[in-house]
Amino acid sequence: MSRPAHRRPEYHKINKDLFVLTYGALVAQLCKDYERDEDVNKYLDKMGYGIGTRLVEDFLARSCVRRCHSYSEITDIIAQVAFKMYLGITPSVTCNNPSRTEFSLILDKNPLVEFVEELPAGRSSLCYCNLLCGIIRGALEMVHLAADVTFLQDTLKGDRVTEIGITFLKKLDEKKYRRKK
Amino acid sequence: MADAALFEFLHMEMVAELWAHHSDPGPGGQKMSLSVLEGMGFRVGQALGERLPQETLAFREELDVLKFLCKDLWVAVFQKQMDSLRTNHQGTYVLQDNSFPLLIRMASGPQYLEEAPKFLAFTCGLLRGTLSTLGIKSLVTASVASLPTCKFQVVIQKT
Numbered sequence: 131m132s133r134p135a136h137r138r139p140e141y142h143k144i145n146k147d148l149f150v151l152t153y154g155a156l157v158a159q160l161c162k163d164y165e166r167d168e169d170v171n172k173y174l175d176k177m178g179y180g181i182g183t184r185l186v187e188d189f190l191a192r193s194c195v196r197r198c199h200s201y202s203e204i205t206d207i208i209a210q211v212a213f214k215m216y217l218g219i220t221p222s223v224t225c226n227n228p229s230r231t232e233f234s235l236i237l238d239k240n241p242l243v244e245f246v247e248e249l250p251a252g253r254s255s256l257c258y259c260n261l262l263c264g265i266i267r268g269a270l271e272m273v274h275l276a277a278d279v280t281f282l283q284d285t286l287k288g289d290r291v292t293e294i295g296i297t298f299l300k301k302l303d304e305k306k307y308r309r310k311k
Numbered sequence: 312m313a314d315a316a317l318f319e320f321l322h323m324e325m326v327a328e329l330w331a332h333h334s335d336p337g338p339g340g341q342k343m344s345l346s347v348l349e350g351m352g353f354r355v356g357q358a359l360g361e362r363l364p365q366e367t368l369a370f371r372e373e374l375d376v377l378k379f380l381c382k383d384l385w386v387a388v389f390q391k392q393m394d395s396l397r398t399n400h401q402g403t404y405v406l407q408d409n410s411f412p413l414l415i416r417m418a419s420g421p422q423y424l425e426e427a428p429k430f431l432a433f434t435c436g437l438l439r440g441t442l443s444t445l446g447i448k449s450l451v452t453a454s455v456a457s458l459p460t461c462k463f464q465v466v467i468q469k470t
Contacts, residue, residue, distance in 0.1 A: 149317050156325060269392070
């Protein structure tokens with residue numbers, strides 16, 4: 131595909147806006163379709179999961195990540211490579227437990243809510259960005275990793291930052307270590 | 312471009328999901344689903360229209376607006392220009408894209424032609440929404456004769 135002759139910076143912004151605006155229209159539509167916040171959240175997660183299972187191939191094709199040997203490496207790649215590539219931000223990563231299976235991605239800035247000032251009235255339990263959780267979960271599952279992914283903090287609910295918690299559920303290499311007699 | 316990929320995946324999932332939710336055995340069900348997608352596209356098109364650089368908004372003629380859609384808007388949204396623009400100079404325009412990005416992932420073959428309208432509804436709304444922000448009321452429909460080529464027909468509504 132040939133590149134266009136010019137690439138004005140404002141058009142680059144339109145491209146980014148397109149995803150964010152479409153996402154907003156989707157959430158608005160789901161709010162019309164479902165009365166309960168839990169149902170909207172569930173659908174966003176389900177759609178995200180569907181996207182994640184396909185997005186991971188796109189990601190692996192664009193990035194040349196090497197094989198990971200720990201959950202911590204994987205989480206770093208999600209934050210530093212994947213988020214940067216698709217959303218233009220790099221969340222910071224913290225590890226929440228000594229066995230290193232629970233992590234948090236902390237987003238100071240969340241592009242998905244750029245045009246959202248506050249949650250719609252009567253929608254205080256809405257996880258506006260729940261699509262992201264589904265995407266991460268779906269992508270991880272395609273590389274044979276089961277994980278729970280949820281929002282731990284949400285700026286739309288009054289928190290200072292947005293925090294996504296990833297809890298890996300299965301050991302990566304079951305037989306590799308621990309050959310104790 | 313990675314940003315575009317994210318939109319394309321979201322669009323694909325929306326088509327699949329909204330279809331499943333709104334579908335209904337009769338032809339009435341099909342229309343409702345397409346109009347939901349078209350309506351979403353309209354809202355996004357309106358919002359995009361508001362974000363366009365100010366100098367693009369001073370158009371002299373209707374044809375200039377359509378040319379703008381075919382060149383600048385299409386490049387901003389789909390990273391390519393529309394391949395052809397035809398008009399009868401009486402308010403009807405046909406915009407043809409020979410390899411429409413939202414159809415590219417579909418295999419070409421007659422059995423997929425039936426599915427194609429679902430993938431065009433959002434974009435029809437997008438065009439209609441952008442035109443609306445630029446002060447033009449229109450009806451936009453799309454047709455596919457062979458994948459991945461599609462034609463968008465814009466009929467200007469004179470009030």
